[in-house]
Amino acid sequence: MNEATGIHTGNDPSSGEVGTPDRSLGWVVTGASQGFGRALVEALLARGDSAVATVRDESSIADLLDAYPQRLTVVTADFRERDAADRVAAAALERLGTPDVLVNNAGRAIVGAAEEVEPDALRELMDVNFFAATTLTRALLPAMRRRGGGTIMQFSSQGGRLSFPGVGAYSASKFALEGWSEALAAEVAPFGIRVVCVEPSRFRTGFNTGHSLGMSTELDAYAPVVGAVRAELAGADGIQEGDPARAAEILVDLAHGDRVPLRLPLGAEAVDRLTDAYTDALANVRSLADLARSADFADAAPSSRVV
Template sequence: MTKVWFITGSARGLGRSITKAALAAGHQVAATARNPEHLKELTKDYPEQILVLPLDVTSPDQIKQAVAQTIDRFGRIDVLVNNAGFGITGAAEAFTDQQVRSQLETNLYAPIELTRAVLPHMRKQRSGRIMQISSIGGRIGTPGVSIYQAAKFGLSGFAEALSREVAPLGIRVTSVEPGGFRTDWSGASMSYAPVVEGYEQTVGFVMQFLKGDGFVPMGDPDKAAKVLVDLAEHPEPPVHLVLGSEAAAMLQQTDKLRKAEFEQWLPISTSTDADDATDFLETEAGKAYAKIKGVE
């Protein structure tokens, strides 16, 4: 079935691969980018299927305009892919205020704003798919990318909560969490904070690793794009989708460590209950609350 896709960051990297894959599959695509000139080739190849729109995702006015233009052209939006973003590396204390704000505005606030702009249309349709392109860095903390990962942890959490909020409306939400992929994320899309002494073994190591020739990501963005186009057709998509063997292995190891730490400190966790406390989750109200939260 032909769907209408709205994709941010379509000009390069994973966003371009997703745009090409959706078009090749016969879908209609609103392809957005800061510089639409970079999408000329796709416009020539798919003149009837593609709507190229300029979009700075940090501009609420441009977001509203792009969504309205898509609805005017195609009549609906079936799949929203919040892909636009960029990385930044450095010690948490070293980032400038502007660097912190730009990370949160682009990687967290923008996808939230776009989601909020598209949701009324999906709600009226009683259908839709939202793919938040987060990162394995939205599940695992890594030195040197604390601000980037603050945004991605927030995006993954937003996706999980939203998925339970909109499920009765026929809308499905997935937090897509890739590991390293062969895009320009660590190249032209990467920026750095000023170097601060004392972090040589942690942040310094990560900086040198990303800048060096030894970092060759395992992930193929075209393969990831095909997975996501197929995912839009799946009746029960996952809330979290990890992409890449490296990311999967890292998450498995991290989950083991987290579980061990949780169990070690569980007696302290439960010691803070009031003396007359009852188990809320065993009450009827508690069971209903647990069902909504998806922890039954």
Template structure:
């Protein structure tokens, strides 16, 4: 990535005097060419903000750049290349004066039993969903701390709260990002910086489309437990209940709220599943609380 920054769209530098009076936000959005990334970019543009869309193939944003040449630019970024984070953030700040909102959205799904997943597959997914977002977050924080404002939006999943058969590797990466982000939120709140963890359910984003999902090599032993998940994810593509445009609007609404939530599940399926999961946790804790408390030293 170093030395290979490719920019489409507005590149004029903003002088200090202009920075003081400009009221729009500057967004840096990864995975901005499709799915949630594209929807969030379009919502931010509609709000009058400036969007820097990052993607491995930035030409996918050419139409948005052409339609809004003063608001949108596209840059090339492979999120898994963590060495690129500081350069990208530095260049965006140099051109626009600041980054108000970082959206770590780039990602992909993976289906397969835990035993089926290889080290290479796990590391590839963790680079994309955890190490990449962590690097970009670290790169942007000094600029946000200096201004004592800003927001980091982490796109995880309802699978960042709980896991189920066939998506253990995917959920593990989202669990990791949620843990990091929960600690981050407590660290940066006194500095005027928000952290929003977005947990979508099933949305029509192309997540489960042909060629989009990583698939581990199947073992017959898991046909019963994982087989339906393999088939169901592909069959659901294009029929998911969630609307990405409405999700994007919800994210902007949450960020504008005086009391932005730490976690924002999106979709009725996510609300139902998260609620059921929390209730299950409460019941399990109650059932085993006596044994849990029995492990203290006697008073």
């Protein structure tokens, strides 16, 4: 462990260990201490790939570092700190050269009505869930462009496409990430870089514990609307439907495959909820189409855009 940098590395990733028959990949995975990040690191290492993984507490991943010292580099990083993403990028470029896969998974949530969530708490959430991901992505993009390829996996949520009472702050951060990433996907496609927004429903990741889930101060006025949401989210740990290990295998297979979707729902609930949300949204647009069109100048030519 380098105390100055927070980086713990083993030996050169090419020494002493045998990869998979297909080309091994070099990954950067944030938030690897638990949940999706931890499951992904386990799955990719078992596949024969290498990783630079970030955690806030190195002991949470010490067993994997012991088992795969040649192919795992651990960086301690707290993405609430503004320089964390740049430090991680520097370590990734030094260790992997140009990473093949970037997984922006680190994140947290806060439950509360819009009036209950304090501005500082909302800004901190946006820093961790949105700005850290965009900063790390931007830091690694030049190397990916020069090489002409790479895959960027942005961990969003079903809450990145729909929202409900009590999760507006969290959804805001994920809506922002998805909007930014949708534009990014079109911008970097000519360079052979792929972008996928991962949209899970409920998985047994530790997300529904105090480690990742915060609660705002409660106002009595919102108890009838938000109270049940608070209780459901706080009590969901260990009973979620989704299996992080299975999700990780899907994502590792995807990274090794020829194509990735722009958006990937994960879990049956995500499929059902997103289907309902898209269906309702389309029905709403259609029902208002004539009214909406009437807002244009009557003699204006139809819209014509570059994209």
